[in-house]
Amino acid sequence: MNFVLKSLDLSQAALQKADALVVLVGENPPAGQDELSVLIRHARQSGDLDAKAGKLLQLYRQGGVSARRVVLVSSGDGSSRQVRQAVTAAVGALKGGKLKNLVLSFATQPNADSVSAAVRAAVVALADASYVYTTTKPKADARTLEQVVIALPNAKPAKIAFAWGQALVQGIELAKEWANRPANHATPSQLADAAQALAKLPRIKCEVLGPKEVAKLGMGAFIAVAQGSAQPLRFIVLKYQGAGQKQAPVVLVGKGITFDTGGISIKPAGEMDEMKFDMSGAASVLGTFQALAHIKPKINVVGLIPACENMPDGLAVKPGDVVTSMSGQTIEILNTDAEGRLVLCDALTYAERFEPAAVIDIATLTGACVVALGNVRCGLFSTNEALAEALQKAGDTAHDLCWRLPLDDDYADGLKTNFADVANIAGRMGGAVTAAKFLQRFTAKYPWAHLDIAGVAWKGGAAKGATGRPVALLVDYLLGQAEGSHAA
Ligand code: BES
Ligand code: MN
Ligand code: ZN
Numbered sequence: 001m002n003f004v005l006k007s008l009d010l011s012q013a014a015l016q017k018a019d020a021l022v023v024l025v026g027e028n029p030p031a032g033q034d035e036l037s038v039l040i041r042h043a044r045q046s047g048d049l050d051a052k053a054g055k056l057l058q059l060y061r062q063g064g065v066s067a068r069r070v071v072l073v074s075s076g077d078g079s080s081r082q083v084r085q086a087v088t089a090a091v092g093a094l095k096g097g098k099l100k101n102l103v104l105s106f107a108t109q110p111n112a113d114s115v116s117a118a119v120r121a122a123v124v125a126l127a128d129a130s131y132v133y134t135t136t137k138p139k140a141d142a143r144t145l146e147q148v149v150i151a152l153p154n155a156k157p158a159k160i161a162f163a164w165g166q167a168l169v170q171g172i173e174l175a176k177e178w179a180n181r182p183a184n185h186a187t188p189s190q191l192a193d194a195a196q197a198l199a200k201l202p203r204i205k206c207e208v209l210g211p212k213e214v215a216k217l218g219m220g221a222f223i224a225v226a227q228g229s230a231q232p233l234r235f236i237v238l239k240y241q242g243a244g245q246k247q248a249p250v251v252l253v254g255k256g257i258t259f260d261t262g263g264i265s266i267k268p269a270g271e272m273d274e275m276k277f278d279m280s281g282a283a284s285v286l287g288t289f290q291a292l293a294h295i296k297p298k299i300n301v302v303g304l305i306p307a308c309e310n311m312p313d314g315l316a317v318k319p320g321d322v323v324t325s326m327s328g329q330t331i332e333i334l335n336t337d338a339e340g341r342l343v344l345c346d347a348l349t350y351a352e353r354f355e356p357a358a359v360i361d362i363a364t365l366t367g368a369c370v371v372a373l374g375n376v377r378c379g380l381f382s383t384n385e386a387l388a389e390a391l392q393k394a395g396d397t398a399h400d401l402c403w404r405l406p407l408d409d410d411y412a413d414g415l416k417t418n419f420a421d422v423a424n425i426a427g428r429m430g431g432a433v434t435a436a437k438f439l440q441r442f443t444a445k446y447p448w449a450h451l452d453i454a455g456v457a458w459k460g461g462a463a464k465g466a467t468g469r470p471v472a473l474l475v476d477y478l479l480g481q482a483e484g485s486h487a488a
Pocket of ligand 2: 260262336337338339340
């Protein structure tokens with residue numbers, strides 16, 4: 001989809017050729033004497049266009065408007081949250097009809113302090129509502145929306161936010177598309193190819209390790225998960241360099257289980273297809289790098305993706321097997337379905353070599369986190385207050401929410417075993433926390449945070465599909481770390 005930003009007041013925006021015009025109406029309706037402005041004021045006064053964000057009124061072949069279809073939608077207080085609500089509602093109302101060209105007009109100029117956030121929210125919400133998966137279903141439902149003009153009386157103060165919004169959208173859509181791919185179209189090797197493709201962008205480099213290199217590194221936990229699969233594992237190392245060599249990087253670690261059957265501790269058949277989404281953490285790392293390449297912040301970022309399938313097989317790891325992780329700690333694998341933490345722990349040890357400023361892992365790690373937080377907020381765990389706060393704030397700003405959960409040492413009691421340094425599962429209770437406690441054992445050397453995205457990375461049911469979360473949170477956090485400065 002192609003976005004264009006233009007300085008146009010409402011009467012000018014109404015004359016743009018398009019299939020539909022969406023007008024965002026704030027708390028104060030437009031004051032102009034043009035036909036549309038007068039109509040909007042009447043609609044507000046009569047109560048037919050409630051001021052609540054997302055309330056809308058549809059018009060057809062309205063005088064003074066080029067587009068056949070018009071949606072007037074209230075954007076509440078004009079905050080990014082309410083703009084997003086309004087845009088989502090308007091696109092929902094327009095769905096079904098043929099829609100190639102759209103004009104989205106802010107009826108009045110947003111406040112100086114909210115204009116950037118409002119425009120960014122509009123771009124992200126528009127893209128989100130009109131994304132269509134294409135990899136294995138290219139023609140049937142291909143996206144109809146081709147061009148969107150974002151119009152506001154004075155576009156100048158929104159220019160940067162508009163560009164960043166577009167970069168963010170590209171990242172979110174890359175994450176969605178890869179997470180949505182079925183496992184036979186997103187093998188560990190194909191995921192590595194996608195990462196290699198990103199290295200064509202400026203400032204990005206990519207290195208891919210295979211089974212031999214990973215064995216040499218001593219990643220016994222990662223290897224144990226991969227050994228039941230005919231697909232060879234890949235360990236992907238992405239680097240974005242926007243700052244000097246000496247600046248410590250932020251390391252993102254994405255769980256890249258391209259399919260999780262559970263292994264020998266096999267999962268029930270119902271909805272097992274959804275375990276193709278078990279590489280959503282990895283997809284969010286790819287998406288974040290895509291966005292970084294276009295936003296160009298002055299910061300260094302490393303992306304690590306341990307990618308493999310978790311399969312049952314004659315060679316598969318068995319419950320009770322003990323393996324040695326790269327850290328040297330031995331692990332008793334009591335349940336082969338708790339595989340995410342096994343691939344992550346070796347990646348977390350590998351992260352040490354970058355002497356990172358912070359390490360954030362992103363993983364569809366536990367069903368327990370879905371039970372705890374549902375699909376609104378992902379779980380946030382951290383050993384570092386400043387990091388936790390920054391991530392929580394980034395989530396709030398980007399409307400990609402997280403919620404902090406505890407890491408008390410008592411939660412680790414259940415991980416004790418007579419046969420190794422640690423077991424890979426504890427009891428049934430507090431499963432999201434015990435998984436985090438397992439990971440924490442491998443993170444002593446740097447500030448660390450863990451995002452359990454099991455509940456938010458995809459939607460089930462009729463709207464089944466990846467959400468692209470938490471790319472927006474990660475990008476917002478990283479831009480904050482760059483202190484608003486940008487590489488040339
Ligand atoms: N990928 C799953 C987590 C998951 C489950 C995400 C359901 C979304 C929906 C993970 O590998 C897993 O299987 N975790 C187990 C851990 C258990 C065996 C301790 C779980 O949550 O059931
Ligand atoms: Mn599993
Ligand atoms: Zn899994």
